[in-house]
Amino acid sequence: MLAIRDLHVYYGGIHALQGIDIDVPDGQIISLIGANGAGKSTTLKSIMGLVGKRQGQVFWDNLDITSMKTKDIVKEGIILCPEGRRIFPDLTVDENIMCGAYLRKDKEEIEKDREWVYSLFPRLKERTWQLGATLSGGEQQMLAVARALMSKPKLLMLDEPSLGLAPLIIKDIFAIIQKIASEGVNIMLIEQNAKAALEISDYAYVMETGVITMAGPGKALMNDPRVQQAYLGE
Amino acid sequence: MARVTLNKKTKLVLSFLGIALILLGSYLADEMIPASSNMRMFVTVLEKGAIYALVAVSMNLLNGFTGLFSLGQAGFMLIGAYTYAIFTIPAAKHADVYMYFDGGAIQWSIEEALSGSLGIVGHYLGMLIPIIGAGLLVALIAYLIGIPVLRLKSDYLAIATLGFAEILKAFFQWNTLGPITNGSNVLRKYATYDNSIFVVLIALISIAFIMLLINSTYGRAFKAIRDDEIAAEAMGVNLFKHKELAFVISSFFAGVGGALLAMFQGTIAATPFTTTMTYEILLIVVIGGIGSVTGSIIGAFLFTACSEWWLRGLDAGTWLGITSEWFRPGFRKVVFAVIIMLIVLFAAQGIMGTKEFSWEGLLSWFKNLPANLKAAPAKNKAKAQAKKEAKARDKAAKAQAKEDKANSAAKAASGEKLFEPLPVYDHVVVFKEGK
Numbered sequence: 233m234l235a236i237r238d239l240h241v242y243y244g245g246i247h248a249l250q251g252i253d254i255d256v257p258d259g260q261i262i263s264l265i266g267a268n269g270a271g272k273s274t275t276l277k278s279i280m281g282l283v284g285k286r287q288g289q290v291f292w293d294n295l296d297i298t299s300m301k302t303k304d305i306v307k308e309g310i311i312l313c314p315e316g317r318r319i320f321p322d323l324t325v326d327e328n329i330m331c332g333a334y335l336r337k338d339k340e341e342i343e344k345d346r347e348w349v350y351s352l353f354p355r356l357k358e359r360t361w362q363l364g365a366t367l368s369g370g371e372q373q374m375l376a377v378a379r380a381l382m383s384k385p386k387l388l389m390l391d392e393p394s395l396g397l398a399p400l401i402i403k404d405i406f407a408i409i410q411k412i413a414s415e416g417v418n419i420m421l422i423e424q425n426a427k428a429a430l431e432i433s434d435y436a437y438v439m440e441t442g443v444i445t446m447a448g449p450g451k452a453l454m455n456d457p458r459v460q461q462a463y464l465g466e
Numbered sequence: 467m468a469r470v471t472l473n474k475k476t477k478l479v480l481s482f483l484g485i486a487l488i489l490l491g492s493y494l495a496d497e498m499i500p501a502s503s504n505m506r507m508f509v510t511v512l513e514k515g516a517i518y519a520l521v522a523v524s525m526n527l528l529n530g531f532t533g534l535f536s537l538g539q540a541g542f543m544l545i546g547a548y549t550y551a552i553f554t555i556p557a558a559k560h561a562d563v564y565m566y567f568d569g570g571a572i573q574w575s576i577e578e579a580l581s582g583s584l585g586i587v588g589h590y591l592g593m594l595i596p597i598i599g600a601g602l603l604v605a606l607i608a609y610l611i612g613i614p615v616l617r618l619k620s621d622y623l624a625i626a627t628l629g630f631a632e633i634l635k636a637f638f639q640w641n642t643l644g645p646i647t648n649g650s651n652v653l654r655k656y657a658t659y660d661n662s663i664f665v666v667l668i669a670l671i672s673i674a675f676i677m678l679l680i681n682s683t684y685g686r687a688f689k690a691i692r693d694d695e696i697a698a699e700a701m702g703v704n705l706f707k708h709k710e711l712a713f714v715i716s717s718f719f720a721g722v723g724g725a726l727l728a729m730f731q732g733t734i735a736a737t738p739f740t741t742t743m744t745y746e747i748l749l750i751v752v753i754g755g756i757g758s759v760t761g762s763i764i765g766a767f768l769f770t771a772c773s774e775w776w777l778r779g780l781d782a783g784t785w786l787g788i789t790s791e792w793f794r795p796g797f798r799k800v801v802f803a804v805i806i807m808l809i810v811l812f813a814a815q816g817i818m819g820t821k822e823f824s825w826e827g828l829l830s831w832f833k834n835l836p837a838n839l840k841a842a843p844a845k846n847k848a849k850a851q852a853k854k855e856a857k858a859r860d861k862a863a864k865a866q867a868k869e870d871k872a873n874s875a876a877k878a879a880s881g882e883k884l885f886e887p888l889p890v891y892d893h894v895v896v897f898k899e900g901k
Contacts, residue, residue: 452892
């Protein structure tokens with residue numbers, strides 16, 4: 233279980249996160265929705281130690297990971313699948329996937345996980361020798377998720393997995409996210425596409441200019457008139 | 467911050483006044499400073515600086531404004547220098563200059579022919595026409611080279627243009643071409659200018675032309691190509707045509723610069739037009755600021771002043787009154803290398819960045835200077851205060867973080883839970899009313 237308590241992040245003089253409390257309990261999909269610039273990506277980056285925290289704490293089970301280095305956080309089983317996919321364009325699909333297992337030493341387990349990842353994304357298995365840059369947007373997103381899964385995470389954090397993808401592909405991706413969750417990986421999801429995210433979330437938080445303004449079960453938030461008006465365009 | 471605004475006419479008048487002053491200054495400097503004076507170096511710097519400024523601006527047009535990393539400048543200057551020299555050696559001097567090639571193949575001089583029939587006007591026309599001809603020939607060669615080379619990108623383009631420059635150098639030293647290029651021997655005794663104003667004027671006109679080009683629609687297209695080729699193409703910019711245009715124009719002025727350099731030096735050979743020369747020009751562009759014409763000009767004069775004049779003592783044994791055995795030939799280059807490293811590390815933007823000189827900026831600076839000087843102590847104090855506060859805040863945050871960490875460690879050691887889960891609601895809760 234991941235717990236964020238009173239997290240503050242500054243960018244120079246800008247107070248980007250102003251005291252955030254979020255829980256990601258085991259066995260659930262938690263999503264964080266909000267407009268551009270609300271601080272969603274910053275939240276994920278600061279959990280991973282990619283941006284400095286000024287104040288507050290982040291706990292992972294019974295461990296304080298607030299001031300840990302990114303590589304150690306990854307070793308503890310938390311992985312971020314960054315916004316905009318960030319796959320390695322000149323590496324093959326297979327090389328990209330193996331990069332995700334960079335910190336692992338258990339060769340047999342890695343091989344098993346590779347099979348598992350390919351079974352989740354059969355489309356990637358057909359393209360193991362293709363260069364990352366030659367994949368379509370949807371395939372690149374799948375590759376980014378697959379790469380993240382190769383670190384054998386207990387918590388997978390996804391930053392805008394639907395970015396720039398067609399509705400049908402988004403549906404595919406979200407179905408796979410649900411499947412991954414059902415296999416015992418906790419998921420924290422950041423989305424602009426609030427509807428798709430809330431549909432599959434057990435619990436969700438709404439973020440606005442650096443503060444959490446609402447929380448509740450995904451389905452309840454989806455039916456909430458305020459959320460509908462601000463984020464679902466209904 | 468009061469900003470001076472001038473109307474277009476005033477700016478134009480100021481620019482003309484400035485240019486007139488520069489021209490008058492360079493004329494008088496060359497006329498008045500006696501050949502024996504130490505200040506004669508000023509004239510050298512003025513002339514060579516103007517030539518380097520022109521070449522640097524032409525390189526900036528390519529590297530800074532069109533984003534084509536080309537390293538062929540020295541090669542193009544070489545063609546320009548040779549073209550000028552070959553066609554302005556007086557007929558009577560041919561036997562002497564081309565002594566190893568039976569007086570050479572060309573037995574006439576444009577300058578001589580024209581000054582014979584037109585007098586003083588012909589003298590200047592006879593120098594101008596070969597200069598422009600040199601530029602045109604270089605532009606033609608650049609056009610041909612550009613067809614294959616400009617299809618390459620970034621470092622590949624740099625290597626290809628560098629290669630072409632080296633080939634050109636070897637080509638001009640080829641013995642078979644001896645009757646024209648004098649092989650690996652120097653060309654000399656060709657016509658040259660009588661006063662620095664000639665060089666400065668041509669450099670000024672050329673730079674003005676490039677500046678006008680940069681501020682035109684073509685210039686915008688060049689910058690668009692630099693920033694994003696795909697976006698530029700999508701806006702309807704013909705990529706290859708515009709790259710070729712920038713390449714050809716840049717090379718034209720490199721050729722003109724080469725011709726001027728030949729005039730400045732008085733003798734010309736292929737050997738000095740090495741990659742080192744290209745790097746010197748690249749250095750000027752970087753020092754001045756990639757993407758700033760005025761930056762390149764300032765950089766060119768600073769560079770020539772340092773290498774020809776101010777840092778000369780570093781090679782000669784005594785510099786600024788300091789005598790050291792370290793100061794021996796070559797030490798100047800070491801100092802230059804250190805300066806370059808410092809610039810790249812701490813001022814990668816160069817002197818001007820991508821900004822340009824403007825009369826308004828200059829006048830505003832002067833106008834605000836008294837107020838700024840007056841306000842400086844208070845401003846510095848406020849800055850220091852803010853810095854202090856930020857430091858204190860960071861310190862407090864760090865102490866808090868340390869305490870938090872220690873707390874967590876203690877709790878973990880005693881088997882205590884580190885945190886309480888947040889309450890989970892089965893309905894929507896609002897923590898703070900949204901805007």
